[in-house]
Amino acid sequence: MKSSENCSVDPATVEMLKHAQSQDISLVWDRYEAMQPQCGFGSLGVCCRNCTMGPCRIDPFGDGAQEGVCGATADIIAARNLARMIACGSSAHSDHARTVAESLLLAAEGSDYIVKDVRKLRTLAEEWDIETAERSTEDIAHDVAEAALGQFGQQRGELRFTARAPEETQQVWRDAGVMPRGIDREMVDLMHRTHVGGDSDYKSIMKSGIRAALADGWGGSMIATELQDILFKTPMWLRSRTNLGVLKRDQVNIVVHGHEPVLSEMLVAATQDKELIALAKSVGAKGIALSGICCTANEILMRHGIPVAGNFLQQELAITTGAIESMVVDIQCVLPALGKLVDKYHTKLISTSTKANFPNSEHIDFHETDALNIAKQIVRKSIENFPNRDKSRVMIPDISSPLIAGFSAENIFTFLGGRYRPSYRPLNDAIITGRLRGAAAVVGCNNPRHQHDSGHLGITKELLANDVLVLTTGCTAIADAKAGLLCPEAAEKYAGKGLQEICRAVGIPPVLHMGACVDISRVLVILSNIIAEGGLGTRLSDIPAAAAAPEWMSEKAVAIGFYAVASGCYTVLGEPLPILGAPKLTECLADEIEETFGGKFAVESDPIEAAHLIIDHIDRKRTDLHLSGPMYDVPYAPKVSTEAKAAG
Ligand code: BF8
Numbered sequence: 001m002k003s004s005e006n007c008s009v010d011p012a013t014v015e016m017l018k019h020a021q022s023q024d025i026s027l028v029w030d031r032y033e034a035m036q037p038q039c040g041f042g043s044l045g046v047c048c049r050n051c052t053m054g055p056c057r058i059d060p061f062g063d064g065a066q067e068g069v070c071g072a073t074a075d076i077i078a079a080r081n082l083a084r085m086i087a088c089g090s091s092a093h094s095d096h097a098r099t100v101a102e103s104l105l106l107a108a109e110g111s112d113y114i115v116k117d118v119r120k121l122r123t124l125a126e127e128w129d130i131e132t133a134e135r136s137t138e139d140i141a142h143d144v145a146e147a148a149l150g151q152f153g154q155q156r157g158e159l160r161f162t163a164r165a166p167e168e169t170q171q172v173w174r175d176a177g178v179m180p181r182g183i184d185r186e187m188v189d190l191m192h193r194t195h196v197g198g199d200s201d202y203k204s205i206m207k208s209g210i211r212a213a214l215a216d217g218w219g220g221s222m223i224a225t226e227l228q229d230i231l232f233k234t235p236m237w238l239r240s241r242t243n244l245g246v247l248k249r250d251q252v253n254i255v256v257h258g259h260e261p262v263l264s265e266m267l268v269a270a271t272q273d274k275e276l277i278a279l280a281k282s283v284g285a286k287g288i289a290l291s292g293i294c295c296t297a298n299e300i301l302m303r304h305g306i307p308v309a310g311n312f313l314q315q316e317l318a319i320t321t322g323a324i325e326s327m328v329v330d331i332q333c334v335l336p337a338l339g340k341l342v343d344k345y346h347t348k349l350i351s352t353s354t355k356a357n358f359p360n361s362e363h364i365d366f367h368e369t370d371a372l373n374i375a376k377q378i379v380r381k382s383i384e385n386f387p388n389r390d391k392s393r394v395m396i397p398d399i400s401s402p403l404i405a406g407f408s409a410e411n412i413f414t415f416l417g418g419r420y421r422p423s424y425r426p427l428n429d430a431i432i433t434g435r436l437r438g439a440a441a442v443v444g445c446n447n448p449r450h451q452h453d454s455g456h457l458g459i460t461k462e463l464l465a466n467d468v469l470v471l472t473t474g475c476t477a478i479a480d481a482k483a484g485l486l487c488p489e490a491a492e493k494y495a496g497k498g499l500q501e502i503c504r505a506v507g508i509p510p511v512l513h514m515g516a517c518v519d520i521s522r523v524l525v526i527l528s529n530i531i532a533e534g535g536l537g538t539r540l541s542d543i544p545a546a547a548a549a550p551e552w553m554s555e556k557a558v559a560i561g562f563y564a565v566a567s568g569c570y571t572v573l574g575e576p577l578p579i580l581g582a583p584k585l586t587e588c589l590a591d592e593i594e595e596t597f598g599g600k601f602a603v604e605s606d607p608i609e610a611a612h613l614i615i616d617h618i619d620r621k622r623t624d625l626h627l628s629g630p631m632y633d634v635p636y637a638p639k640v641s642t643e644a645k646a647a648g
Contacts, residue, residue, distance in 0.1 A: 051196035094221075217563030242401055252287070263330050266371045302516075348362055434622075438544030445557060
């Protein structure tokens, strides 16, 4: 394996990697190295396994086969493969949303779930033309939940939340034939047309892919965010800590990992139960310490300030601390390798979702109808496991960082708009005057191809230095938090003068943590609100803003990338989409697509170069809006080149 320092820039990760090596424990980095060289056909997207006449592969740069047995070319094969990635990613977000909608229905009918944000419930009901006058919270919640569930099976029309986009952006989608009808319908449409002998036009396949991705961003993901806020409350800024150092040497450590807060919210409640705390003390622990990994960690951080133990590439390292009584997992981004790893420790791997079983895990089926009891059962099991901890093997790095999280489309109003003037006006004015050059959403995963966290931190710091406000979610947010970027003091250290002035005036960090990956939908709402406020164009694509996913790896990230681009966002990836063996498709996504949607993909693995692609794009948008340049000189001169690097 590479040296620990080459694997990660995070000191806690480096320390634990050395520890794991000394114990001869193999981790994701070792498996990545053992997998080299990886299949070139797969990387280029030109391997097709969609029928048993194949598998077929195209030789994109040589004299080998240029078409599969059925006659599919590289562009058709790569488009179908990519479409299936979008379908899976969009389905993951959307099926999560379905669970939340079902939980809201349970809250309406009386269960362990209750509506915690009645104001948001009523606001959404009014937005959806659901009667609110003289009706109980439960009745309104029932109708909102049914309406949300209706979005999945809707056969005709337009998804409700697409009406939040500026009218001109909606018209772009209608004209392009990509306005999503129903969430499930778009996924089935996409899977259907990628069957052998199905849609054989890469542009038409991509059109359906974009429709499915929009059904994620403006459908599944947005439903998940909105209904989670209604059920568990809209986040409000709060302080917490992150990194493996949040694990407690003298307490029962329970780590939640996965994505659905319907489980982790109940664990928050169960770990505060007095009887269970007494039980923990009776086995020699000082208490119960709950923390999280990945997006479910972000969910309970945003609403309760529960500390985050780490991001995607730290899940195995958390177990190697020897201090975790149970890792409680639900869905998505959970490495099956955890099963083998927990065998070496006392840690219990507890799976909870009927949709995701794992080797060597103990399965406790989580039913929303009996949520709190099941959560208590999990906590009890964890406590009972505390005496099995081998104290001589415990190794918790003494490293954690403070952070501020809890930003939303609603409270960014009061932050950037001022407490007494809830409006996006000051935010728009800051961009118009050039005090803020623009905004960027930097989001996404970790990937062992990249030095852990280095892409996130490199691009983010460079954007801050150039007066670009950064919004973040998912594993990027955790990376930023570990590096201290989610503290107001980070503005003094990293931000340009204009961004510093804003952060100082309103007391915010220069990087705003918006939540889990489904909460990228909050960014869509913020951008729509910016257009509604006026002065920065009429389409989402007019705003001096962009997106980046420096270390992405998951199919959910592909879906997000596509709904971002289709929503007019210039999107810079640190890792190429698996399409580079398909020249026409590559050209389409790196260039032609911009003419229709105003957004396109670029690929740049160097984080500083990637930041400058974004800054150049922001400057072009400022010029198009006849805005002046940035208010202050910045330490790094913008690059002269205005040509984005194409995905090829
Ligand atoms: O949904 S950022 S590694 S945890 S996929 Fe997974 Fe990627 Fe992390 Fe959350 Ni998002």
